[in-house]
Amino acid sequence: MGQRLERSAPEALGIPSRTIQTFIEAADSQIHELHSLMLMRHGSVAAEGWWSPYRAERPHMLFSLSKSFTSTAVGLAVAEGRLSPDDPVISFFPDQAPKTASDTLKAMQVRHLLSMSTGHIEDPTFLMRQRPDGDWISEFLERPIERVPGTHFVYNSGATFMLSAILQQITGMRLLDYLEPRLMQPLGITGATWELSPQGIHTGGWGLSITTEDIACFGQLYLQKGRWEGRQIVPEAWVREASLPQIANGSSPESDWEQGYGYQFWRCRHNSYRGDGAFGQFCVILSEQDAVLAITAGVAEMQPVLNLVWDILLPALNGEPLPPDPAAHEALHGTLSCLKLTPPQGEASSTLAAAISGRTYALAANERGFDALRFEAVDQDWEVTFLRGADAFPIRCGAGVWCEGASALLGFEGGVAASAVWSADDTLLLTMRFTDTPFFYTLPCRFAGDYLSIEGRVNVSFGPTRFDLLGRVR
CATH class of the missing domain: 3.40.710.10 (DD-peptidase/beta-lactamase superfamily)
Incomplete structure (x- = not known):
């Protein structure tokens, strides 16, 4: 590089x-x-x-650091005369604005989206993402605006999404496409990706990876x-x-x-x-x-x-x-x-290894959405395959060392580094680092006869960091 x-x-x-x-x-x-x-x-x-x-x-997932790039795009569009920070937000969405707009919605300007001072008392992003028809713009505009815009700060990723939607509305280009010749190419940034909303708008407030x-x-x-x-x-x-x-x-x-x-x-x-x-x-x-x-x-x-x-x-x-x-x-x-994050250490094998290899465990209903796990010993390594519906996600795990590859297990193709060691004779400890993201998963797989139990953990999350998986040999 x-x-x-x-x-x-x-x-x-x-x-x-x-x-x-x-x-x-x-x-x-x-x-x-x-x-x-x-x-x-x-x-x-x-x-x-x-x-x-x-x-x-x-690349590494930026989460809300993406917002600063969205702001930059707005600044470029302002310089090109495409919009003003004083423009009313609803002026860009005549077909999606409520038929009877509140005075506070009418008062909301682009600058209020930029400064997180929209007048909401809580971030509407969760409700936007839960909307069944995927129309995040309408959901944002329909949310109550309890305070006068410009008077109170509430962190609001939905507001940044609206900036992305405005840019797409006035330029006919998605946010990243607009930034490509104006910012990315001059800085030598290549291969950037940005998540999309259900309606094909870059999420703006998160989702950029560089x-x-x-x-x-x-x-x-x-x-x-x-x-x-x-x-x-x-x-x-x-x-x-x-x-x-x-x-x-x-x-x-x-x-x-x-x-x-x-x-x-x-x-x-x-x-x-x-x-x-x-x-x-x-x-x-x-x-x-x-x-x-x-x-x-x-x-x-x-x-x-x-x-x-x-x-x-x-x-x-x-x-x-x-x-x-x-x-x-x-x-x-x-x-x-020589900086490194060392994988957990343990035994390379177990008295159970031969019996476990080749087995598939059907999993009870779980919040991760996995249907089954398959284990296969490959030389000194393990290949663990996560099954979800018709999709299979194999991950090669090195014996006490990182085995690097790629996986779409998290919903997109990205780097993964994984290891597997026996932390006890009945427990195969899997560690998976998804190296384009902040996340790594620790899965201690405990085998007892035909049964599998996992008390899993992810290092960081917006929700619970611990989860359980229970399975039985098919």
Whole structure:
């Protein structure tokens, strides 16, 4: 994979290699589930690393960090004269607006979608996604708007979807298609994907997948006030408006979620701002320090990640270059090149292995929707096949090592790294990392005669993280 960004020794950029080393060690001991990071200063990469089995060339699901890209598309459309932040939202959807629109709906403008100040008292996204006919636009417009738009902050992914819908309405192009020549191509972002609504509209508020270096390039573009390689890609005025606090969202001096909200960007402590997404996807822009930090992860709590940034990295961003420190730089390079998330260890075989191989277990009804599991020993590895209706999803699991491949088990084709070891004579422990996402699954498969029981766990989720699977040999 070609590198678009220049690389430099941290000391040449005013950052001690030892400090970055300390940050990595703290992340490994306190956070446990970073997948990648890229730290930039003065336009060059000071440090980058991917925790194996996550890879530099693989995209990572951004969740709500997608919103900042949607905001950028709106800014580009405003610059082209296609719309104004003052335009009423219902003006774009005459066929889907309620016949009798409330005064608050009539008052809702594009800027209120951008700043999460639509007047809703709760995010309507869940109800939009549950609507039987898939018409998310109508569901959004039909929801009660209890407050005057522009007066209260409520985090609202549905509002960002509406921005995507507006862009598609006025341009005749889906959001990503609109961004392709205007943002993606200039930044060298290739292979981006974005989830679609049932009506074929990019989801806007989530669903974009790109690489860590793509995230860093996007952050650097904003740090450079919209300029890239001598061209004004995004209007400087939009960068300023998007990154300034447009509405208050709390008052705690200790929370990076209560420093104000811009146009699909969060204000942070230390006079910085960011785009972020669930489970630890970050693009942090530190304008005063001329730095950008891109992170992907699979963490349940995001504030501790930023706390490490403020406590360890921020104080070390010196104004002037530092003397070379070859020993520290070499040690850091060694650490960054060997980052890894090690699969669980255990026994390679069991007295039950021969009997289990070739068996298919019919599963009781379960929330994961699986009908059956099939186990097959292959050399020292296991191939475990998840059966759902007519679909079969085989995953090869290495014996105490990651076996890397691809799977559509989560509903889309993506990378997977899986391992299998015997944690007890009757328990085959499966670990599956879906490496384009924050998610990994732990499935301790306990065998007792003809029966199988699994007390499964996913590391992060918007709902329960634990689930049970019960099966019997067919």
